[in-house]
Amino acid sequence: MQTKTWFITGASRGFGVRIAQEALEAGDNVVATARNAQAVMETLGAHPHLLAVALDVTDDDQAKAGVDAAVARFGRIDILVNNAGFGLLGAVEEATADEVEKLYRTNVFGLLGVSRAVLPVMRTQRSGHVINFSSIGGYCGAAGFGVYSSTKFAVEGLSEAMATELEPLGVKVTIVEPGYFRTDFLDATSLAISDARIADYAATAAGKTREVAKVVSHNQPGNPDKLARAIIVIGGDPKAPLRLPLGSDTVAAIEAKNKKVQEELDLWRRLSMSTDFAA
Secondary structure (H helix, E strand, O other): OOOOEEEEOOOOOHHHHHHHHHHHHOOOEEEEEEOOHHHHHHHHOOOOOEEEEEOOOOOHHHHHHHHHHHHHHHOOOOEEEEOOOOEEEOOHHHOOHHHHHHHHHHHHHHHHHHHHHHHHHHHHHOOEEEEEEOOHHHOOOOOOOHHHHHHHHHHHHHHHHHHHHHHHHOEEEEEEEEOOEOOOOOOOOOEEEOOOOOHHHOOOHHHHHHHHHHHHOOOOOEOHHHHHHHHHHHOOOOOOOOEEEEOHHHHHHHHHHHHHHHHHHHHHHHHHHOOOOOO
8 A cells, every 4th residue: 555644733642643653553654743843752753754843733834834844755745634722611701812712723723724734735636635633522512612612613614615625626524523532631731721710600511511521531431542543544545434423422422413403403494494585
């Protein structure tokens, strides 16, 4: 099989570093990016198929430089994994404008910036696979994670449109929707917590989520190593799905939401259909 070249953001820890490790073990080339390239090297070690690149995804110039370095080293980019991102815990009303802006700057605008830097390479090749990390929170909004969920809903919408736009050009798009996996996502390194606390929310689902997160952290049901191997399985596969839910909790949540949406649609169908001009 042809050696593939992966371009992975957020590759110094969590899902990113595991995917990089699996790709290297498969004999592929890996451009592993993180804000601190040295952290990537310390984690992955020296490897002839590895290029560690310093990349803050919010910096478009760094994204372009990283892509240029990848092409100079390996000649092409076959798979882009937009993995970099972080969470925000707190009720929607509790989030400050600054917290919301920082979250969107990384989770949405960062993903866009890196994609815009990589896509010209893939279009020229007339081949490639963009793998955008969403979340079960990108399919089902969750109390206490509302603003974070909104960034992942944005990723889902962008990805659906990109899939349609890029298909004629030979580029595939997949949305990955992990549930709770045993990484550091609920630690301070990956999760911001709104300082503001509104007393009215304390006894609600939004308030309780703050406490649940402490208990769930490092006790999540998902195995991140198995997730990484799943990404290697689909990476570059022309039959890869548009959406890839990962984790039994994600599958259950999607099934429950789909059932609820269908029930609500059936209940309100007459009113929904009544707003057209008369035939």
